Amino acid sequence: MNVARIWAVAVNTFREAVRNKILYALLVAAVAVITSSVFLGRLALDQNIRIIQDFGLFFMTLFGMVIAVFVGVNLLYDEVRRRTAYVLLATPLRRTEFLLGKYAGMLLTIGVQVTVMAAVVLLLLWFEGAPMGPVLAQAMALAYAELAVITAVAVLFSSFSTPYLSGVFTLSVFVMGRLSGDLIQLLPTLEPASMRTPLQMVASVLPQLWRFDYTARVVYGRPVSLDTFGLTLLYAATYSAIALAVAAYVFRRKDFV
């Protein structure tokens, strides 16, 4: 594995995103929606800070997820369909390096987008005189980690499926991953009992995205231990690594007909 080659692909992927006007449009829309939370806050008596925190974190994740799915599901498919990958893969670049470079480029792109959205949220909270506790920074970091997991899932689907199906699959995983916490809690009481094992298996394969949602803790000012925070980040890294390893396995075996 050669880091310089992975970085070269990552920078190229980031450059592609930077020169894509649709992503700018999405970012402008995200900033506009997040900014509108100030006006919603005015409507709710004494709740304006909470609404900015709640809306800000929610839309950061939502728009980040839209960008991750929009770009992620096309990531490998377009490269093969347009044959742009051919000239890159006809070099010492290995397919796994190519895939990891594309993923790293996506993370860079999403990182910039999340940073801009986070800056807008922080600016709005500063205007409202809200306290800036560490839990807010943790929540933003975990929102980014969640997007890293979703991007890895999108890349995995993109390695063997069309963009449309990959988009549907990734969105389904996002929704189910957010709800998987409830599913795990309900499992012991679920009837018929024969359904528990298969559902347990499904729940264990799905990413437990509910772990990344710290909105309530931010809103109610409840701190998060560094252990929990670190373990959640570790979970994101592990899940993403497994998804990318499967994607790389599929991609390595692919014939570019």
Place this chain on the structure above:
Amino acid sequence: MSAAVPAVRMCDVHKRFRMGFVWNRAVHAVRGLSLEVREGEIVGFLGPNGAGKTTTLKMLLGLIRPSSGSIDILGRPLGHPAARAAIGFLPENPYFYGYLDAWELLDLKGRLHGLDHKARRRRASALLERVGLDHTQGRPLRNFSKGMLQRAGLAQALMGDPRVVLLDEPQTGLDPLGRKEVRDLIKELRDEGRTVFFSSHVLADVEAVCDRVALIVGGRLREMGPLASLVSPQVVSTDVVIEGGADLDLADALRAQIDRTRVEEGATWFRAHGPDAADALVREAVRAGLKVRAVLPHRETLEDVFVRETAS
């Protein structure tokens, strides 16, 4: 590396594709292909559409995995990093990242070949000047004409200073001047000691530059060798142009060997099959007091070989 080591060696290579989900039908694209390309030679790879040319090139690049058989580049198996680093490739109808300019494309290729910043600048500058694109800095590739894209493609193929250059239909879509430039470049690459293996439908260009030709039909290698060994030096027919000549009366035996092909500007064109028939026709014309304007012998061309082999 010893001079005896071939630049490209394919040994009994097969490629079967599985088509369809339900029936899972196997399509045999390449069947037992064995060939060697020596270092420093230009080999043209010919075949009709669907013969397996692109599949073979993609196998040489590792884009398609052979079902069986082995492929070596400069004596090393295909997946070896040194083998991959030794290859430069121009795809058919190249489509590059439209948001990059030619400099950025070459810079990216240079990074993947592990070149440092100075080396990338130097090589990109030299190559873009060589293909006449050094004035295009800042112009995205999506705004390039087809000919310019082809030239950018050739430049990127050479960015890693490859010893083996694989070109898939390099003359496709080029005007006559562009085709000549590509021909000249291919010869220059050979003169620099590189090996060039290229597929093409433009037989005249293949004849003009290739040291050897490989002909693939139905996934099998039909012929491979120097042009002189594939193309017969014998005269296969002769055009005889006779002023007037429309009323020339020929003996039955001679008529059977001669076709009247056309009348043009007062002259009749005859095609005589075999040199004896042409001699006899000229004698008959002189005897009848007619003027013979031209005698044009035809030898077998690569196109004749191509048509014969693909039709059989």
